[in-house]
Amino acid sequence: MAKSNKGSSKRHNQKSPRTDKKVEKASTGVSKNKKDKKANTKPIEKSGKMSVEDFFSGGFAMDSEDDALDQELQQLEQVPVEGSDDDDDEDFLKITTPAKAPAKEPTKEDVDEPMEDVDESSQQSEEEQAEEGTDSEEEDDDDEEMIVTAPDNEADNDEEDDDEDDSSDNEDDEDSKEKLMRDAKKHKLEMDELKKRDPEFYKFLEKEDAGLLGFDMSEDEDDENDNNDGGDDEDVDDEYGSGDEVDDQESNMQNDKSLVTVTKAMLDKWVEQIETKCDSTAAKRLLAAFKSATRMADEEEREKTTFIYKVIDPNVFNSVLTSAMHYAPIVFKRYLAPKKEGGSPRSSSRWSVWQTTVKAYLTSLLYLMKSLTDSNMQYLAIREAEKCTVYWACFEKQAKDYLKILLDYYSGLGSADNVRIQSFLAIRTLASSSVTTRNKTEVPFLDTCLKNLYLTFVHSCKLTNTHTLPAINLMRNLAIELYGFDQTTSYQQAFVYIRQLGIHLRGAMQTKSDETFKSVYNWQYVHCIDFWSNVLSSYCQPVDGQEDSPLKSLVYPLTQIALGAVRLIPTAQYYPLRFHILKSMASLSDATNVYIPLAPYILEILDSAELKNKAKPSTAKPLDWDIHLRAPKPYLRGRTYQDGIIDQVSEVLTASFKPYFHHISFPEMVIPTIIGVKRFAKKSKNAKGSRKLLDLVKMLEVKSNAILIQRAKIDFAPDSNQARRFTFA
Structure with missing residues (x-):
């Protein structure tokens, strides 16, 4: 034709x-x-x-x-x-x-x-x-x-x-x-x-083939609803909303030359409208500028994303970022107030209108958090993102990406302490956020946060040295706090991971190969024992009138695993690892009021050839026991290493007996240790070390004699209840 x-x-x-x-x-x-x-x-x-x-x-x-x-x-x-x-x-x-x-x-x-x-x-x-x-x-x-x-x-x-x-x-x-x-x-x-002549047919086309329309018309209806509640009468046509100044630019959105440049005056006008009347149109324009600013450095993302604005001035760029992060939670709270106090924003009558805007803002915020390198901006972004926790909980995919970024900040070796702490606070807020479905309140992110926080900590412990140890200790202390939020859920997590430690130990004891030994004798395994001993120490303390924590039943299996790991390779080269684990057990025994016999594992060291034989002269620096699991070979049989072992023995013995200084059975408890130390001092050729151990024995004897004197005054036969009420006067 x-x-x-x-x-x-x-x-x-x-x-x-x-x-x-x-x-x-x-x-x-x-x-x-x-x-x-x-x-x-x-x-x-x-x-x-x-x-x-x-x-x-x-x-x-x-x-x-x-x-x-x-x-x-x-x-x-x-x-x-x-x-x-x-x-x-x-x-x-x-x-x-x-x-x-x-x-x-x-x-x-x-x-x-x-x-x-x-x-x-x-x-x-x-x-x-x-x-x-x-x-x-x-x-x-x-x-x-x-x-x-x-x-x-x-x-x-x-x-x-x-x-x-x-x-x-x-x-x-x-x-x-x-x-x-x-x-x-x-x-x-x-x-x-x-749309004006035949709205029904227009809605049909919009539903069946939105691409035919060629423009994002959905937000026009959204802003009409918003403006009826206090906003102005201008329409917003882009993803967040645009004003009259961008009507002539819509056909050239992908061309940088056609994008509207955000100026300081334009930004100040938006901020003023938001502050005075919480204007939805101004807020959506600000969020549209925020979307463009967060993707400025990502060329690939800019090619596949539609933008309305562009930000050129660095000062305006910073103002756009800070203003959007500050006012977004305020605007969302104004328009997405839940029907019930403490409810989810999903219950708001305006959720269907604002859902796309909220999701787009959270996505842009994720892009920003991924690209930030300045610690001050990282801290600010995390702090403002935490205010949107209730909105993160409404989008499962965005919430998981958000948690992943927070964990990266939490465990990053280059993260500042304030960034690390703020990241944990945001994780804790997300973990405690509740969602109400069918008249039932749930905490959907608690289990995920506990699991990922622990696994992130374990992964970060693989490299332990002088520089990383402070950050590892901080991460451990922060994670322990989260495990006290819901101890029933924490018990399920702890049971699984403590059992995993036991499986590794059993495999090493049965196979006895270098590979299986390395699965136990490494920093990750030692830090895990220390981590769970700290968790149990924090939440299994006996309190009068209260039931025992669900976690207390895990004290015994953890102790068995720890003491089994101590004796897996009983050589002098791995004494640093032994002292790490024994110190953890001593703190666990003190906090939980559960007696753990640690003296036998310490007295074994006094009977070793490393301390019985005469030490070789050594000019090496004292070994840093906090960052070593295995002593370097040049230290073995040297005077420096031998002196360090005696110092550690004295420290661990003191820590293991300290909880029982005023216990009625203390005199009988320390008898084997006093005999063993005196026997070692007679045979030892290290006079300095012997004097230090004998000073410890004298202190134990003084404590023991005081208990014997006080015990001679009692008028009851051996009785467990009376023994618990025994106090040292």
Whole structure:
């Protein structure tokens, strides 16, 4: 069919006999032959309205002039075009609408309201175009093409479309870009007019094929609702909302030159509107600028994301970031107040309106937190993000990404202490956030936060040295606090991971290979024992009138695992590891009031060849026992290492007996230790170390004699209840 016949072809919705099956599928609702079409065609009333059946059967009245014109067109269509065949029909199929994607034609069942018809003047205009096209068809046969129109094209604009299509073959690339821009603006005007004339059909198109509209129109309705509650009357058309200053830029969103530059005055105006009346339009513009600012450094992200604003001035950039993070929680709280106090924002009547905006802001905030390197900005971003915890809880995917970033800050070796602490506070807030579903309140993120916090801590402990040890200790202390939030849930976590430690130990004891030994004798294993001993020490302390903590039942298995690890490799080279574990057990025994016999594992060291033999002279520096699990070989058999062992023995013995200095059974408890130390002092060739141990023995004897004197005054037989009430006067 010739190009000049488009007007007539549109008016009759008929196809060329050469059209293949693919083209027939594209033109839904068009009858296969002319007879069927004439039979189904009904005249349209002059009211300007037509029924759904009329619309899909052709939608236009037929008269004698039309019949004559159809016969003439049919004769022309029988004339073959040179160089064309059925295989090339697809090349002639073009969509005239400037939308991003071809519209999905509605079916009869989907359309409930009749669509407005074109007026009589527009029909006459089309007939005139068709006649002009018939006269010039013989000259333009080589330009033949078939046009399939989308159902939402307005007949009022057919003449302009035809004029632009006729001239498109002669335009160069630059003109075609300008034409596309004009078409986009005109298309938006058409859609706005359609929205006013037939809102039902517009909603159908928006639901079935939003790409046809070519613009994000959903936020217009959102802002109309927002402005009714105190905002201004301006519309917001972009993802967050844009004002009058960006109406002319919408067709060029992806072109940096067309983006609106955020100025200080513009930003101050938004902030003033938010502060004075919590204006939703100003807030959404600010968040739109925030979205652009957070992705400035990510070229790949900028290519696939639509922006309205751009931020050039560094001072404005910082102000946009800080202002958006500060005011976003305030605006969300104003418009998303839950129905019940302490409820979720999902229960708010405005959640469906603001959901997209909140989600987009949280996503932009994630991009910002990933890219920050300055510790002050990191601290600020985490602190402001914590204020949005109730909104993070509404989006599971964003909440998991948020938790991952917080864990990175929490465990990062380069993180400042204030950033690390603030990250933990944000994790704790997220873990304690509750969600109410079906009248049941749950804490969905507690188990996830506990698990990931512990695993992050274990991963960070792999490298322990002078520089990392302070951060590891801080992470351990912070994580211990979270395990006291819900001790029942903490018990489930602790049981699994303590059992895992036992499995590693059992494998090492059974297999006895270098690989299995390394699975136990490493920093991660030692820090795990220390971590769980601190958790149990914190929450298993006996309190009068209160039930024991669920965690207390884990004291015994943890002690068995720890003491088993001590004796796995009882060589002098691994004495540092032994002292680490024994110190943890001593603190556990003191806090939980559970007696753990540690003296035998200490007296074994006094009987070792490392202390019995005469030490070699050594000029090495004293060993830093806090950052070593295995003594370096140059230290073995040296005087420096031997002196260090005696210092550690004295320290651990004091720590293990300290909880029982005033216990009624203390005299009997220290007898083996006093005998063992005195025996070692007689045989030892290290005079300095022997004097130090003997001083310890004297202190134990003094404590023991004091208890014996006090115990001689009692008037009851051995009784457990009376023994508990025994106090040292």
